[in-house]
Amino acid sequence: MTTMKYTPRQPDTNVNVTPTSPLKDFFVLSGALLAIAVAVFFLLGFAVDFVIPYISQETEKKMFAIFGNMAEKKAAFPEKQRKLQALLDTIQRDCAKLPYEFKVHIKEADTINALAMPGGHIIVFTGLLDKVASENELAYILSHELGHYANRDHLRGLGRALIFMTISAALFGTDSSIGNMVGHGLSISEMSFSRKQEKNADEFGLVMLNCTYGHVGGATDFFFRMSKEKDPGIFGHYFSSHPENQDRINNINLLIKAMGLKKEKLKAF
Amino acid sequence: MDLIIFLILLALGYTAGTIAEKSHYRSIEKRERDLLRLPAITMKRIPYSVGRIQSATMVHGSVVISVDYFKRLLAKLRNIFGGTIKSYESLVDRARREAILRMKEMAGNANIIVNVRIETATIGKNAHRKGVGCIEAIAYGTAVVVKK
Numbered sequence: 214m215t216t217m218k219y220t221p222r223q224p225d226t227n228v229n230v231t232p233t234s235p236l237k238d239f240f241v242l243s244g245a246l247l248a249i250a251v252a253v254f255f256l257l258g259f260a261v262d263f264v265i266p267y268i269s270q271e272t273e274k275k276m277f278a279i280f281g282n283m284a285e286k287k288a289a290f291p292e293k294q295r296k297l298q299a300l301l302d303t304i305q306r307d308c309a310k311l312p313y314e315f316k317v318h319i320k321e322a323d324t325i326n327a328l329a330m331p332g333g334h335i336i337v338f339t340g341l342l343d344k345v346a347s348e349n350e351l352a353y354i355l356s357h358e359l360g361h362y363a364n365r366d367h368l369r370g371l372g373r374a375l376i377f378m379t380i381s382a383a384l385f386g387t388d389s390s391i392g393n394m395v396g397h398g399l400s401i402s403e404m405s406f407s408r409k410q411e412k413n414a415d416e417f418g419l420v421m422l423n424c425t426y427g428h429v430g431g432a433t434d435f436f437f438r439m440s441k442e443k444d445p446g447i448f449g450h451y452f453s454s455h456p457e458n459q460d461r462i463n464n465i466n467l468l469i470k471a472m473g474l475k476k477e478k479l480k481a482f
Numbered sequence: 483m484d485l486i487i488f489l490i491l492l493a494l495g496y497t498a499g500t501i502a503e504k505s506h507y508r509s510i511e512k513r514e515r516d517l518l519r520l521p522a523i524t525m526k527r528i529p530y531s532v533g534r535i536q537s538a539t540m541v542h543g544s545v546v547i548s549v550d551y552f553k554r555l556l557a558k559l560r561n562i563f564g565g566t567i568k569s570y571e572s573l574v575d576r577a578r579r580e581a582i583l584r585m586k587e588m589a590g591n592a593n594i595i596v597n598v599r600i601e602t603a604t605i606g607k608n609a610h611r612k613g614v615g616c617i618e619a620i621a622y623g624t625a626v627v628v629k630k
Contacts, residue, residue, distance in 0.1 A: 223518065230572045231566065235569055238568065
């Protein structure tokens with residue numbers, strides 16, 4: 214048997230590992246993913262905007278009857294709820310005249326916010342009620358929410374949220390780090406979208422307030438007081454999706470001037 | 483808040499993973515040089531006459547290496563677009579070479595290891611629903627001591 218000469222040596226290069234920059238790879242891939250997600254999100258978002266005018270208020274009421282059922286169960290603050298409902302009914306009957314049957318629900322939470330849910334259900338958090346000083350302030354906040362109904366923002370927001378959740382769940386499953394990453398990227402682009410909606414709702418609210426009381430006193434009071442309060446913290450939901458308070462006050466004051474409205478004495482709540 | 487935790491995990495995964503990988507490669511290369519005198523080959527036949535063989539024993543070495551958070555994310559992204567998962571290549575390479583080194587270390591004063599085989603397996607793939615993501619490489623062969 215003949216033997217070969219064996220010379221042990223180490224290979225100079227490693228063919229099994231591609232020389233690559235993992236950071237660059239990461240940014241390229243996640244950037245591409247984010248771009249695709251944003252594109253799909255906006256395309257479908259426009260589809261939602263396109264469809265919404267064709268959904269009648271009747272259909273909306275049927276589609277989202279579940280919200281009413283959910284909120285119906287507990288009337289935690291009957292006295293306050295009755296007052297709020299009366300105030301809302303006055304605005305709706307005399308001024309807004311929107312094709313909805315509005316119902317106010319009070320929910321116990323520290324959140325300083327009010328929500329416009331589909332089907333005409335307005336949810337007011339106790340955190341907001343605690344901060345309000347006059348009926349005019351409250352009427353303005355309710356009118357602002359009515360503005361969302363007038364522009365049907367509540368459906369838009371819901372439609373987009375639905376699209377995002379669908380994309381995220383289809384791509385990565387319900388609980389995943391990439392889903393969260395893309396979600397954060399999208400919610401930043403969504404924010405500017407909702408700021409425009411807030412401004413439109415502010416304008417609508419102002420007109421309603423003037424119609425109800427004959428003046429717009431109290432419109433900026435709430436935001437003024439909020440802006441005086443210290444740092445709302447990371448969990449101040451109200452502040453994250455609503456335009457900066459000072460910007461908002463300025464904007465409302467500009468509108469008041471442009472429309473030639475005046476401020477007068479406030480009513481207590 | 484979630485985003486902050488996510489970014490910290492990502493940065494931690496990247497730095498810790500890179501440091502660990504670099505030091506492991508340094509150690510692998512040094513030990514490979516030291517053990518160069520002991521050939522490990524895939525041939526089944528022994529290149530010596532039977533009379534010269536003093537002993538033949540089975541030797542093996544195995545290692546488990548875990549993937550870091552950053553590499554895992556990179557691989558997940560690759561899963562969407564397709565292509566070679568480069569971030570896992572170095573992981574498998576390290577595991578295979580480490581396994582061979584451990585096998586050689588087990589062989590002690592043997593002259594040659596023949597019939598070397600390398601196998602890989604994934605471990606803890608479905609533990610707690612989220613994959614732990616480690617790879618095991620095992621190398622085994624027959625260590626032969628030859629009479630002088």
